[in-house]
Amino acid sequence: MAAAEPFRHLVRTPRPWARALGLVTVVLFGAWLGLLVVGNVRTPVGPMDTTMTLRPSLTGGTKINIAPLGALELDSHTAPIRLDVDVDRLDPVRAQALVQHPERISGLQEEITHDIEHGTLDLAVRSCAAVVVGGTTLGLLVYRRPRRALAAGGLALALLAASGATAYATWNPKSVLEPKYSGLLSSAPQVVGNARSIVSDFDVYQEELARLVTNVTKLYDAASTLPAYQPDPGTIRVLHVSDIHLNPASWPIIASLVKQYRIDVIIDSGDTMDHGTAAENQFLDPIKDLGVPYVWVRGNHDSVTTQKYLRHFRNVRVLDEGRAVTVGGLRIAGTGDPQFTPDRSVVPGGDASERLAGIRLASAISDQEAAGTPVDIAVAHEPVAARETDGTVPLVLAGHVHHRENEILKLGTRLKVEGSTGGGGLRAVQNKHPEKVLASVLYLDRTTRRLQAWDEITLGGLGLTTAEVSRHLATENQPAATPSPTPSGTGRSPAP
Template sequence: MEQRWKRIQFGPRAKQISLFLLTLFIVGLSLNLFGELNMASGPFGLRLNFSWGWPGESRLVIPPLGEIKVYSHRWPVVLSATLERIDLPLLQHELIGVNDTSLYLESLLIELRTNLYWFLAKLCLIGGLAGLFGAFLLGRRRFANLWRMAAVGVLSVLLIIGGVLAGFDQEAFQNPRYEGVLAVAPWALSLIEQGLDRLPEFSAKLAEVAGSLDTVFAKVNTLSPLANVEGEVKVLHVSDIHNNPAAVEFIEKVIAGFGVDLVIDTGDLTDYGTSLETELNRKINNLGVKYLFIPGNHDSEEVVSRLRRYKNVIVMTKRIYETNGLTIMGWPDPASTGTTSLMPGDEELMAEAEALRAYVEAADGKIHLLAVHNRKIATPAPPGIPLVIHGHTHQPGITLEEGTVYINAGTTGAAGIRGWGNETIPHSVALLRFNLKQGEYHLAAVDLIRVFSLNGKFILERTVLNQPANHGGVENSRGEE
């Protein structure tokens, strides 16, 4: 009996079964560990991934917004595609002259299908190598055993993928599940769907904006003339871009047209505070002038981290920075640190205002300009602050209160992608002109520029301050077309 038991336990068939099962285990483990492929489909960078999981599903991962999941098959396999990047300039370039975006999408799908074949080939290669490893592990190193186990690995992969495809339910994609931020705001899908449909129109409207700006540059000399001075510094105040790539094009043209020395952005570059959104406006890195950024309530530490990598960007998080003869202080919105809600309450804003005031009082030297996102944390302005610039409300304007000038740039992104098609919301910026008097810079004038992209209309309003002609008062002049 004992000999028979040993024969059953250690016989050739038992060894073959053990080898087969071990090979399958190694193949499955290898697929889980190494089953991924980085690929590009046009302007979209994706990472494909194979893993085991129940129930079987397909996932689109948009970090860190969340995931879109679909119960697409019955096999215990999770197929994931992670969106790593969107090359928006490339997307715009490829859509130039495209009238039917469905044809463009079809070309992307063909490219995606080719990459899926490569992904399948890699999985088969992993399966074959795992089979070889299993054979080596058990000492089965004869050529016949090696190729047989490699074949077992490849066939196992084909069987798994074939099983997934055989029961793949395409109709399941009509009822996706959202997790993370996407559960309450599936903006990524609407961005792709609406953006692709409207990008040709969007590019045409952007050309109209450029034409309007050329008219703005010509009209500026008809406004209230400024005294001829030396050492003028031009600071462009922008705010609330909200993921609109047209805003950076707008900023770029204003910089070139007016000879801007410095850009200050008072926040809300993004909507959800993700690095993926920051990629939509990465041309900031190529503006050619310093770009001071004050985080808004829609920004985040992740956005700040990404912007710090740009060579021309200085992130102003509770700091004082000297440049172009100006001493500038930047104070971030408390929501940008992630320690409070998206819309901080009055108590939180009051506490932030007190902290700001204490910081200013402890600072040495004169501060020419205080930049914040939400004006509430700088109202009233700390003692000695002659100028406060801000955004948040999307309402451009200039006010003088208790000796302090408040400037709101409005929304340079025309309320962002969500504002596309709204004719009442302009792209707006404020151009601050500083003059050097007796060794000190003073704000001499502000040019408030509004451009309505859908109808080509523009409004240019100049406010003159601290001029001898009006003894330090305010004089407004306006150009409109």
């Protein structure tokens, strides 16, 4: 028994370095538990609801998680703590407000800065409380001595304060310009582009195009070098638009065309949206104020949610699965795109699914013919589907490819493909050479309901503030020869 006394003495009195190591372990583990349990803050940042959290880290920095798209990392600071920001959801009310009022984007940076400062302050206060509570509680459980537990809590607070001071001293605000992307966001630099140039240039883009379309149309009406065809007041005038892709500048342009050309019917061959989410729906509300019937088919960027929303508009006729309607004296049948692939996250069905949709549309048109209600115009989003209606209808309209095509198919049907009336979408304005805004006015004889001529309206994109209108004749059911050019407005659109 006496021989064991020296060993008991060693067990009861640990060496100072072992006690210090044990205390540090308790402090770190307790602080981590405190941050994990209560050290997060839910705060709005612009149109997003986020959760901010501090985490122990060897390298520091900031990580922004955007489920399910991926994450981006910023080399914002060097310290043993990392800031995690989880984007929980996009608030539909705040997002819709931005879609409806793009001018608010100019103040978004200041709003986001204020939100982040407010959230960071809340996070700092909550984190201090979390590490003190975590360190003290674990210290009390391990040592069962209040004084030792309070020492653990104080040390945890001191470590957090030192980490915060280090992060502040090494803060790098330029890190936001060089983020590291992961997941689907790895393509974000190419997809999103320079947001600052979009914001600063969009107002000019929208105002100039809206003015140009009005002024050039007046010049066009007064020109004397047009082809011989002159539409009489009884002519049915159809405005064909396509691939607006969530560009709000398209609506004033369309409204101007409706007024200037006295349009009877608008036909939209799809891809009005970008992702087809419910948050985008209010972008469509200006359609209600256009004052004419709006015939629409679903594109591969338009969802069933988008389609259901449009069905509630009095002036909208949604066509799908070969449905036919009589609008403005014309019988029109159409089908939505069978594929919904806004970001190619779903494996597309390819041309086979498009051909099948076109065959079903052609069958529905033939049924209409047998019932004594022949179809005058067919509409599909994809030209591949539209081609399957050859021989069943005089005219078929499509979009999707963002450029114009005009072709007489083998069995006599004319295929007209419209380019992008949204100039490829709002994000396209930041490109070095923006896409042009394209639309067409179709003139159909009210008696025969056959295409007589059409005007192609082309508006330059941002930095290309030009507009031109060219007339084409549907002589002998053949594509018009090289049309006589009409005067086109160029430059800054002076008052007419």
